[in-house]
Amino acid sequence: MNNIMNNIGIQQKFTLGDRKYTATEIIKKRFFKAYKKLDRRFNVNRDDTYEYLVNFSQVESKPIHNWFYFQEGYSPDLVFNILKHLGKTSAKTFILDPFAGSGTTLVTAKHLGMKSFGFEINPFGAFITKIKTQNYSRNEVKQIRTFKLPQFRNLSDVFSKYELKIIRNLFSEKNLIMIELLKKKINRVRNQKVHDLLYMGLLSILETVSYYRKGGNGLKRKRVLDGADTFQEYKYKVAQIYEGLTNAIHGPEPKIVCDSCLNFERYGIKKIDISIFSPPYANCFDPFEVYKIELWIGEFVSSYKELRKKRRNALTSNLNTNLAKTIGNNHRTKILKDILDYLSNQQLWDKRIPRMLDTYFNDMYNVLKKIYQRTRKGGNCVMVVGNSAYGNLAIPTDAILAQIGDKVGFNVQEIIVARRNETSSQQHSKLGDLVEYLRESLIILKK
Numbered sequence: 001m002n003n004i005m006n007n008i009g010i011q012q013k014f015t016l017g018d019r020k021y022t023a024t025e026i027i028k029k030r031f032f033k034a035y036k037k038l039d040r041r042f043n044v045n046r047d048d049t050y051e052y053l054v055n056f057s058q059v060e061s062k063p064i065h066n067w068f069y070f071q072e073g074y075s076p077d078l079v080f081n082i083l084k085h086l087g088k089t090s091a092k093t094f095i096l097d098p099f100a101g102s103g104t105t106l107v108t109a110k111h112l113g114m115k116s117f118g119f120e121i122n123p124f125g126a127f128i129t130k131i132k133t134q135n136y137s138r139n140e141v142k143q144i145r146t147f148k149l150p151q152f153r154n155l156s157d158v159f160s161k162y163e164l165k166i167i168r169n170l171f172s173e174k175n176l177i178m179i180e181l182l183k184k185k186i187n188r189v190r191n192q193k194v195h196d197l198l199y200m201g202l203l204s205i206l207e208t209v210s211y212y213r214k215g216g217n218g219l220k221r222k223r224v225l226d227g228a229d230t231f232q233e234y235k236y237k238v239a240q241i242y243e244g245l246t247n248a249i250h251g252p253e254p255k256i257v258c259d260s261c262l263n264f265e266r267y268g269i270k271k272i273d274i275s276i277f278s279p280p281y282a283n284c285f286d287p288f289e290v291y292k293i294e295l296w297i298g299e300f301v302s303s304y305k306e307l308r309k310k311r312r313n314a315l316t317s318n319l320n321t322n323l324a325k326t327i328g329n330n331h332r333t334k335i336l337k338d339i340l341d342y343l344s345n346q347q348l349w350d351k352r353i354p355r356m357l358d359t360y361f362n363d364m365y366n367v368l369k370k371i372y373q374r375t376r377k378g379g380n381c382v383m384v385v386g387n388s389a390y391g392n393l394a395i396p397t398d399a400i401l402a403q404i405g406d407k408v409g410f411n412v413q414e415i416i417v418a419r420r421n422e423t424s425s426q427q428h429s430k431l432g433d434l435v436e437y438l439r440e441s442l443i444i445l446k447k
Ligand SMILES: C[S@@+](CC[C@H](N)C(=O)[O-])C[C@H]1O[C@@H](n2cnc3c(N)ncnc32)[C@H](O)[C@@H]1O
Pocket: 070, 072, 073, 074, 075, 098, 099, 100, 101, 102, 103, 104, 105, 119, 120, 121, 122, 125, 259, 260, 261, 262, 277, 278, 279, 280, 281, 287, 313, 314, 315
């Protein structure tokens, strides 16, 4: 495919049928044809039932899941539906989530009485997952109900405690003082589980009481600085946590490790019945950037050096990870090679993007291989993933991951398209027919 790019001028026109096309248009037509072929091979079908389940928007009404709004999460109903769809409903089912995020898969597994194991590289994500999946005694629940807010008093120079450069822009001094007073009070709680619940509650209101909101790849200043009151917000949050605890179903607590799932071998995981997860999308969003406020204020990181070290071990889905690591060749399917060739000849907003994509699929190859080796015969692996676009080319991450799944030994049962991304008319004209590949899908693999 790439030869066309090398041998002819991009703007030179070619006649095809009754129309003239530029070389770029012809190349895109070829990509479209190749993507369609993959769709046929992998039994790609749209299923609207999943449209609202692939994101976190419906979680507000779900106790425990609603303790923290995790924008990259999916709905617990997605996990239920998948288990039902694949007939994995026995309580003996052992579930893996190698990218636990805020723990949706693991919380659901626990509610169904299933044992599970999760990896999460971001210490903040690993922390909330742990808090949401523990069992709490009556006495612990009572301590939450009777927790009293501290008295407000002035603290001097609260900003200087943090190395985080933007700290003064994030909070009013009054709100940061209240955060620090709450931390001091919570740190006096002796029972570790109660302490952690209260601490998670504090972290989950930080965005509300700050001048920033999560948006795109990081933080954006709020348009209206409404000055939410930390103590008031915390009171509501503790009430919500208490409500979740009163409805909580006790079940097997999952094992959660704050480590990269690429370090699978360290944990002696043996027979997996089903893996249900959503890996980071290859869209350059850095989860360490998005959860910056929680990471710093929660004291999971205290220096930029520490932050850099942690984010380098994440899956290569953005430009802040380790792009220099040695990678193999096994993940490179024909379509991926064509995409990488095409992109390396394009003017991209960052020239490291082809390398990032190559490393992303290499990492995913390694993760899937490790999962395959530990999955029981007849077991499944289900991934939820969104496609992305670079250089006006849609990248069918879902179909490439299905190809990689096939390469490591799985059978690709189907790809369910849950939703197509809304696109602007500008994006439409840039991507042409390929715009339909901006979609979010479930890839269903079987051993
Ligand atoms: C799309 S989110 C998962 C959301 C989750 N399904 C939920 O509902 O909360 C992907 C997660 O993978 C984590 N992650 C990235 N690289 C990782 C790695 N190498 N090992 C384990 N987790 C990783 C990110 O920190 C992020 O929380």
